[in-house]
Amino acid sequence: MPQFHLISHHLCPYVQRAVIVLTEKDIPFKRSYIDLGNKPDWFMAMSPLGRVPLLQAAGTVLFESQVIAEYLDETTPGTLHPKDPLEKARHRSWIEFASATLASIAGFYNAPNAAALASSRTILHQRFARIEPEIAGPYFAGNKFHMVDGAWGTVFRYLDVFEQFQNFGFLEGLPNCQNWHQHVAQHPSVIAAPPSGYPARLVDFLKNRDSHLSSLIT
Numbered sequence: 001m002p003q004f005h006l007i008s009h010h011l012c013p014y015v016q017r018a019v020i021v022l023t024e025k026d027i028p029f030k031r032s033y034i035d036l037g038n039k040p041d042w043f044m045a046m047s048p049l050g051r052v053p054l055l056q057a058a059g060t061v062l063f064e065s066q067v068i069a070e071y072l073d074e075t076t077p078g079t080l081h082p083k084d085p086l087e088k089a090r091h092r093s094w095i096e097f098a099s100a101t102l103a104s105i106a107g108f109y110n111a112p113n114a115a116a117l118a119s120s121r122t123i124l125h126q127r128f129a130r131i132e133p134e135i136a137g138p139y140f141a142g143n144k145f146h147m148v149d150g151a152w153g154t155v156f157r158y159l160d161v162f163e164q165f166q167n168f169g170f171l172e173g174l175p176n177c178q179n180w181h182q183h184v185a186q187h188p189s190v191i192a193a194p195p196s197g198y199p200a201r202l203v204d205f206l207k208n209r210d211s212h213l214s215s216l217i218t
């Protein structure tokens with residue numbers, strides 16, 4: 001097996017996707033962190049898009065989190081996807097929806113005023129309502145943890161921090177999502193995915209956004 005080196009940022013949810021796969025499949029790896037506000041030249045030379053994560057493996061650099069996650073899954077025993085090709089494709093579709101939901105989360109924490117925050121909250125609630133009927137429970141597809149659960153675990157982690165400051169009701173009236181959130185949040189690889197001190201770092205990041213949410217925090 002190649003030696004894996006994951007280049008990360010402390011707050012990046014996409015890095016966490018890769019870590020969840022590495023942890024689930026018990027793959028040894030080294031993890032390093034960079035400052036995305038002051039990207040080193042060596043990193044820019046390696047990353048065509050200037051983003052994390054990067055995975056160094058056998059002299060090759062892979063970029064984009066889902067590409068990394070799929071490579072790790074395909075080249076190690078077992079799989080975090082369903083075996084049926086159609087069901088696998090369905091799971092991958094909802095992983096893409098998780099990425100779109102993370103973009104909506106960024107819109108939420110960057111909302112400049114109360115009206116924009118309320119609008120962003122509604123958009124997020126609509127996204128969860130859209131996936132609600134797809135969830136078999138307790139995980140996305142029943143009793144087995146899949147890669148799609150890890151992707152959504154990074155989404156739910158934001159909700160846990162936001163709800164410290166106000167009850168936004170992101171999952172209000174959505175019992176499948178509520179149960180899924182609870183089970184995914186308690187899953188060991190999801191718990192272990194962020195680095196030590198993550199919640200405090202995220203709160204500091206949110207405080208400094210000059211957004212309406214930051215005013216609620218301070």
